[in-house]
Amino acid sequence: MSIARAERLPARPWAARFVKPEALTGYGLISPAVFLMLVLLAYPFVLAVSISLTDRVLGEPGKFVWLENFLKLLQDSLFRQTVWNSFVYTLSTVFLKMVLGIVLALLLNQEMPYRNLVRGALLLPWIVPTSLSVLTWLWMFDSLFSVVNYILLGLGLISKKIPWLGDPFWAMVSVVIVNTWRGLPFFAVSFLAGLMTIPRELYEAAETDGARAPRQFWHITLPLLQPVIAVVVLFSTIWTFADFQIVYILTHGGPINATQIFATMAYDVALVAGRIGEGSAISLFLFPALLVVIILLLRYLRRE
Amino acid sequence: MSRKRFRIVRRIFGLYLPLAAFLFFALFPFYWMLISSFKGNPELYNLQANRLWITHPTLEQFQELFARTAVLQWLWNSFFVSFLTSMISMTFGIMAGYALARLRFPGAQAFGLATFVTYLVPTTLIFIPLASVVQALGLSNSIWSLVVTYPTFLVPFCTWMLIAYFKSIPRDMEECAMIDGCGRIGAMVRIVLPMAIPGVVFSGMFSFTLSWNEFVYALTFISTTTHKTMSVAVPTELIRGDAYFWGELMAASLVGSVPVALLYSFFMDYFVSGLTAGALKG
Numbered sequence: 389m390s391i392a393r394a395e396r397l398p399a400r401p402w403a404a405r406f407v408k409p410e411a412l413t414g415y416g417l418i419s420p421a422v423f424l425m426l427v428l429l430a431y432p433f434v435l436a437v438s439i440s441l442t443d444r445v446l447g448e449p450g451k452f453v454w455l456e457n458f459l460k461l462l463q464d465s466l467f468r469q470t471v472w473n474s475f476v477y478t479l480s481t482v483f484l485k486m487v488l489g490i491v492l493a494l495l496l497n498q499e500m501p502y503r504n505l506v507r508g509a510l511l512l513p514w515i516v517p518t519s520l521s522v523l524t525w526l527w528m529f530d531s532l533f534s535v536v537n538y539i540l541l542g543l544g545l546i547s548k549k550i551p552w553l554g555d556p557f558w559a560m561v562s563v564v565i566v567n568t569w570r571g572l573p574f575f576a577v578s579f580l581a582g583l584m585t586i587p588r589e590l591y592e593a594a595e596t597d598g599a600r601a602p603r604q605f606w607h608i609t610l611p612l613l614q615p616v617i618a619v620v621v622l623f624s625t626i627w628t629f630a631d632f633q634i635v636y637i638l639t640h641g642g643p644i645n646a647t648q649i650f651a652t653m654a655y656d657v658a659l660v661a662g663r664i665g666e667g668s669a670i671s672l673f674l675f676p677a678l679l680v681v682i683i684l685l686l687r688y689l690r691r692e
Numbered sequence: 693m694s695r696k697r698f699r700i701v702r703r704i705f706g707l708y709l710p711l712a713a714f715l716f717f718a719l720f721p722f723y724w725m726l727i728s729s730f731k732g733n734p735e736l737y738n739l740q741a742n743r744l745w746i747t748h749p750t751l752e753q754f755q756e757l758f759a760r761t762a763v764l765q766w767l768w769n770s771f772f773v774s775f776l777t778s779m780i781s782m783t784f785g786i787m788a789g790y791a792l793a794r795l796r797f798p799g800a801q802a803f804g805l806a807t808f809v810t811y812l813v814p815t816t817l818i819f820i821p822l823a824s825v826v827q828a829l830g831l832s833n834s835i836w837s838l839v840v841t842y843p844t845f846l847v848p849f850c851t852w853m854l855i856a857y858f859k860s861i862p863r864d865m866e867e868c869a870m871i872d873g874c875g876r877i878g879a880m881v882r883i884v885l886p887m888a889i890p891g892v893v894f895s896g897m898f899s900f901t902l903s904w905n906e907f908v909y910a911l912t913f914i915s916t917t918t919h920k921t922m923s924v925a926v927p928t929e930l931i932r933g934d935a936y937f938w939g940e941l942m943a944a945s946l947v948g949s950v951p952v953a954l955l956y957s958f959f960m961d962y963f964v965s966g967l968t969a970g971a972l973k974g
Contacts, residue, residue, distance in 0.1 A: 411797035413876050417787040418803055421847050425810055428844045435821035495711050508960045510718050515956050517905040519923045520945035524725045527938050535724055538743055630814030633907040637927050651816035658820045667820055674817045682809055
């Protein structure tokens with residue numbers, strides 16, 4: 389009935405498209421989400437750009453300085469180290485999560501007793517509040533009481549204690565381990581979902597043709613899993629690049645900035661030291677990475 | 693006979709041993725959290741004892757925690773914020789998800805794209821200016837700052853999740869309902885929503901977990917002890933200067949982890965199926 393009424397409207401064609409009942413319902417339904425995105429996402433983003441172009445400090449509005457913050461940062465050795473650390477952190481954890489995630493998904497895809505219980509247990513690191521589980525890792529890496537060292541020494545795998553969080557190299561290793569621990573379940577479950585869509589007949593056909601397990605993996609599993617791998621890796625790349633809490637709680641960027649990454653440095657500069665303009669500029673360096681990921685994802689999903 | 697033995701050996705080395713290694717890696721921190729919180733301080737800091745076991749289990753750490761800190765308040769704050777934000781996000785997500793899955797209107801595609809992009813925006817990209825927005829709204833240092841800001845990442849997630857669920861429901865049913873005199877909204881609430889319950893439950897629970905675990909915004913917007921949520925209060929309020937009370941910290945971490953772990957264990961089937969469905973559609 390309402391459709392018939394809309395057709396009788398003597399409006400101009402393009403305007404009629406917007407006032408059709410279906411369109412009006414649509415706009416009504418999306419309006420809360422749109423409002424939220426505009427006020428609490430788009431506006432803060434514009435604000436971030438405008439603050440980053442000023443020398444604002446806590447309590448003072450500051451004045452317009454064009455791109456000075458960005459140019460200063462690019463020459464700052466601490467910031468350069470932060471860029472380097474962020475890349476090391478992101479590339480190594482995403483690589484580890486990808487490889488281990490494929491292995492774990494292949495294991496979980498097999499028949500076994502208590503399969504659901506095992507799957508559930510393996511998801512736990514991803515469910516539990518990261519800040520609280522990372523506290524446990526902080527305690528496990530304690531310089532004096534480290535249980536990780538206790539176990540490794542007991543098994544005879546190392547001969548003296550590893551200074552997990554006290555040494556620049558080992559501190560990076562620590563945050564990489566913890567990030568991998570936390571993110572692996574997401575990778576494994578997503579890959580598992582991908583594996584379950586691969587038709588069994590393909591493997592049966594390969595079997596009759598005499599292809600062994602390794603060849604089946606390279607020629608069937610991996611190519612068919614590739615779309616899921618690409619999407620998961622891209623998602624994880626941007627989230628790891630912008631990660632905050634693991635580093636903040638475990639090392640606070642230290643020792644001597646060996647694990648300082650974008651978000652922790654932005655937090656220190658803007659909210660601890662109070663140089664809000666400069667801190668905003670550091671945060672905005674995440675934007676190009678986000679843009680690249682978005683473009684790649686959209687191109688990828690469109691092709692699928 | 694030897695063929696059977698070979699299969700058993702292959703299963704042990706190809707499945708059980710590697711799986712046991714993964715399980716150990718995933719679960720040991722929780723085991724360590726658990727036993728640390730039931731040890732008294734003398735045992736906790738005794739390097740000579742067997743550190744992987746408890747000889748004198750005690751509730752001391754929990755008694756200390758509940759007597760000396762505002763942990764009940766923090767738990768309540770976490771619960772309040774998570775419950776409210778997941779309800780808000782689910783409602784907005786259902787509305788927007790349904791619109792994108794079923795209705796045709798100019799700009800729908802652009803809105804879908806915007807939702808997807810927002811879902812990817814990391815909170816650390818905008819937390820500094822968002823602090824000034826929160827201040828301008830008169831919400832700084834109040835848990836309402838979290839109620840207002842968490843939906844920014846939860847609504848896109850719920851919307852995205854629910855589009856897929858709504859699309860999987862056949863159109864015929866609601867068209868029949870609409871012919872029978874139901875309006876568009878009536879058909880959505882009475883026909884489509886009940887059929888999408890698994891997706892709704894999953895997105896609601898997941899939103900709850902995401903809010904409960906959120907850290908950056910809660911750390912930035914709130915500084916008063918009694919207004920903090922669990923995930924921020926434990927690492928900031930229980931560590932004073934250089935003094936780490938590990939027993940108490942582990943007890944608090946356990947208390948803060950159990951609610952989401954419980955929620956998750958009750959609804960595990962929803963969780964795993966929702967997650968795998970999301971991964972497939974994402």
